[in-house]
Amino acid sequence: MAVPHPLPLTGERTLPGVPGEEYWFARHEAVYRWVEREQGARIRGGVVVEAGSGEGYGAELLREAGARLVLALELDGPAARHAASAYPAVATSRANLASLPVADAAADLLVCLQVVEHLWSLRPFLADCARVLRHGGVAVVSTPNRPVFSPGVGRGERPTNPFHVEELDAEQLDERLRAAGFADVEVLGLHHGERIRSWEAQRGTGLVAAQVAAVTGSGGVPDDLADMVSSVTVEDFVVGPADGAQDLVAVAVAP
Numbered sequence: 001m002a003v004p005h006p007l008p009l010t011g012e013r014t015l016p017g018v019p020g021e022e023y024w025f026a027r028h029e030a031v032y033r034w035v036e037r038e039q040g041a042r043i044r045g046g047v048v049v050e051a052g053s054g055e056g057y058g059a060e061l062l063r064e065a066g067a068r069l070v071l072a073l074e075l076d077g078p079a080a081r082h083a084a085s086a087y088p089a090v091a092t093s094r095a096n097l098a099s100l101p102v103a104d105a106a107a108d109l110l111v112c113l114q115v116v117e118h119l120w121s122l123r124p125f126l127a128d129c130a131r132v133l134r135h136g137g138v139a140v141v142s143t144p145n146r147p148v149f150s151p152g153v154g155r156g157e158r159p160t161n162p163f164h165v166e167e168l169d170a171e172q173l174d175e176r177l178r179a180a181g182f183a184d185v186e187v188l189g190l191h192h193g194e195r196i197r198s199w200e201a202q203r204g205t206g207l208v209a210a211q212v213a214a215v216t217g218s219g220g221v222p223d224d225l226a227d228m229v230s231s232v233t234v235e236d237f238v239v240g241p242a243d244g245a246q247d248l249v250a251v252a253v254a255p
Contacts, residue, residue: 046108052115056083126180133254189245
């Protein structure tokens with residue numbers, strides 16, 4: 001019997017170990033694992049800041065990758081308290097991302113995954129991210145790729161997702177980071193791997209679209225969909241070019 005997670009699902013925040021959430025959790029974890037591989041030299045022995053750390057599993061993963069200190073910043077009180085209890089080796093602090101409680105040039109790596117689409121003041125936030133990084137430090141920012149996540153929604157239009165303030169395309173994310181003072185920016189993307197693409201091709205629908213239809217419809221979740229979702233892991237995602245990606249993943253170097 002599954003044990004309920006102490007935090008509730010909000011419809012936006014994903015949680016580990018929750019049946020039916022396997023796709024979304026793996027989609028998030030895949031980026032953390034990619035950061036662990038690609039930024040390992042900065043993580044090991046370094047100071048890592050996670051802005052918008054949610055449940056805390058990602059900050060713990062980065063700590064386990066060898067960081068000297070991981071500072072996890074989260075506005076939601078219950079989430080911050082849970083993370084502090086569940087992952088005591090991570091320095092979790094309840095904080096408003098409008099002003100990062102971090103000294104200038106203090107961090108080697110800043111991670112902000114699936115957060116910027118929720119922020120009303122994105123440009124000042126990104127400038128603050130650049131401020132807290134040492135010269136040559138790196139910020140990794142992920143966010144839904146608007147043309148794929150919300151087809152038909154144009155630049156500056158209100159997203160259909162009620163939790164989102166603004167969704168970006170690759171060019172916009174690049175522009176926002178460069179305007180914030182980052183010297184070198186590369187925007188990549190998280191894609192479905194071969195197994196998910198094969199499932200989608202066979203059924204003539206996207207896996208995300210199928211999940212949305214099942215949740216909003218009256219017929220319940222078909223067995224083949226439930227089986228697929230429950231089996232998704234980080235190995236079912238790959239990071240590559242931004243075009244056509246499910247999520248954008250930007251790597252930005254501090255000046």
